[in-house]
Amino acid sequence: MAENKYNGFSTRAIHAGEETDRRAGSTGDVVVPLHLSTTFIWDEPGRAHSEFEYIRSSNPTRNAYERKLAALEDAKYAVAFASGLAAENALMQAVLRPGDHVVAFDDLYGGTRRLLEEVFQGLEVSYVDLSDDEEFDRAVKPNTRLLWIESPTNPMIKVCDIAALARKARTKGILTVVDNTFLSPYFQRPLALGADVVVHSSTKYIGGHSDVLGGALVTSDEGLHEKIRSIQNNAGAVLSPFDSYLNIRGLKTLAVRMERHQQNALRIAQFLSAHPRVARVLYPGLPDNPYHQVVKRQATGFGGMLSFELEGSLEDAKAFISHLRLFSLAESLGGMESLIELPSLMTHVGVDPEVRRAIGISDTLLRVSVGLEDADDLIDDLKYALGD
Numbered sequence: 001m002a003e004n005k006y007n008g009f010s011t012r013a014i015h016a017g018e019e020t021d022r023r024a025g026s027t028g029d030v031v032v033p034l035h036l037s038t039t040f041i042w043d044e045p046g047r048a049h050s051e052f053e054y055i056r057s058s059n060p061t062r063n064a065y066e067r068k069l070a071a072l073e074d075a076k077y078a079v080a081f082a083s084g085l086a087a088e089n090a091l092m093q094a095v096l097r098p099g100d101h102v103v104a105f106d107d108l109y110g111g112t113r114r115l116l117e118e119v120f121q122g123l124e125v126s127y128v129d130l131s132d133d134e135e136f137d138r139a140v141k142p143n144t145r146l147l148w149i150e151s152p153t154n155p156m157i158k159v160c161d162i163a164a165l166a167r168k169a170r171t172k173g174i175l176t177v178v179d180n181t182f183l184s185p186y187f188q189r190p191l192a193l194g195a196d197v198v199v200h201s202s203t204k205y206i207g208g209h210s211d212v213l214g215g216a217l218v219t220s221d222e223g224l225h226e227k228i229r230s231i232q233n234n235a236g237a238v239l240s241p242f243d244s245y246l247n248i249r250g251l252k253t254l255a256v257r258m259e260r261h262q263q264n265a266l267r268i269a270q271f272l273s274a275h276p277r278v279a280r281v282l283y284p285g286l287p288d289n290p291y292h293q294v295v296k297r298q299a300t301g302f303g304g305m306l307s308f309e310l311e312g313s314l315e316d317a318k319a320f321i322s323h324l325r326l327f328s329l330a331e332s333l334g335g336m337e338s339l340i341e342l343p344s345l346m347t348h349v350g351v352d353p354e355v356r357r358a359i360g361i362s363d364t365l366l367r368v369s370v371g372l373e374d375a376d377d378l379i380d381d382l383k384y385a386l387g388d
């Protein structure tokens with residue numbers, strides 16, 4: 001069981017999973033050390049010196065990170081992988097067989113789509129708009145094994161009712177997975193809403209500084225955890241000790257960073273909503289957003305990701321981007337610095353144009369990862385690029 005004896009999120013983020021070593025003769029490290037040793041001694045054949053034998057199977061720094069992340073998701077177990085997609089791949093290995101059917105949000109992360117379609121062959125996948133949970137009822141088949149949720153999605157920032165969907169899935173014996181990368185455990189804890197597994201790309205908010213690639217699977221289901229752990233050890237996509245160390249460091253400031261990401265996002269969403277050159281703003285923190293109430297019910301915040309559509313053409317969108325000085329034109333998200341991207345030519349260029357249009361990704365839709373800079377400076381930059 002993860003150490004859940006601390007109640008507050010920040011207290012757990014700072015202390016859970018890494019106890020100060022107060023044993024006689026210990027150094028008394030306050031921060032969990034970065035353990036790089038790939039192998040560990042045995043006292044005699046058949047008797048290992050400690051619980052550690054080989055770095056792929058178990059590593060003290062990675063274990064500390066996993067304990068901390070589990071504590072923050074109110075879960076029993078977390079398993080840290082070399083990337084978000086490595087984590088997703090292990091989960092699919094653990095639960096899916098050829099012939100299984102998966103129901104997934106239509107506005108799904110592109111890499112997840114590619115795993116389901118190209119890496120795992122022989123699956124049936126239905127992409128539906130889960131913001132209407134009756135779409136799930138219509139999509140379910142006798143061979144449905146898995147429900148794959150993201151909430152909010154990107155770039156359309158759609159939200160679904162996680163508890164309602166997980167309840168429906170459970171009655172049909174379908175496993176519910178929530179990719180919680182966007183809100184992070186600070187704002188949303190899907191296991192408490194009835195999900196079976198949480199997926200993270202810790203490359204985003206958990207790492208938080210755009211300098212570490214990682215992923216994780218979090219669950220309280222012991223049987224599933226054992227399978228995941230075994231696949232991780234046998235297939236080898238573990239998180240390195242250094243990356244584990246950086247993720248521990250990231251988690252400690254997650255709460256303060258998420259608060260600031262959200263404050264800045266709300267300021268920017270309000271500014272853009274009032275601007276005549278902006279056709280629409282997609283951010284659930286705005287009270288008139290269709291998902292505002294659902295997010296209030298199931299999460300404690302709206303996060304730092306938003307999208308907006310400019311009036312005009314693709315050329316107008318490109319011109320706008322070329323005038324930005326503070327927002328960097330880049331994919332990815334969740335770091336300290338504000339990023340902007342044009343999904344139709346960047347993150348979602350590989351999605352079939354028909355599908356793109358059906359989802360609502362227009363040529364002037366822009367996605368923003370709002371960083372931790374001063375909101376006034378970010379708004380000044382947008383004003384300039386909008387020609388004010």
Ligand SMILES: *Cc1c(COP(=O)(O)O)cnc(C)c1O
Nearest residue numbers: 083084085109179181201203214
């Ligand atoms: C980035 C991302 C992933 C993939 O994670 P990697 O760490 O890049 O492998 C999965 N889901 C979401 C929502 C993401 O943003």
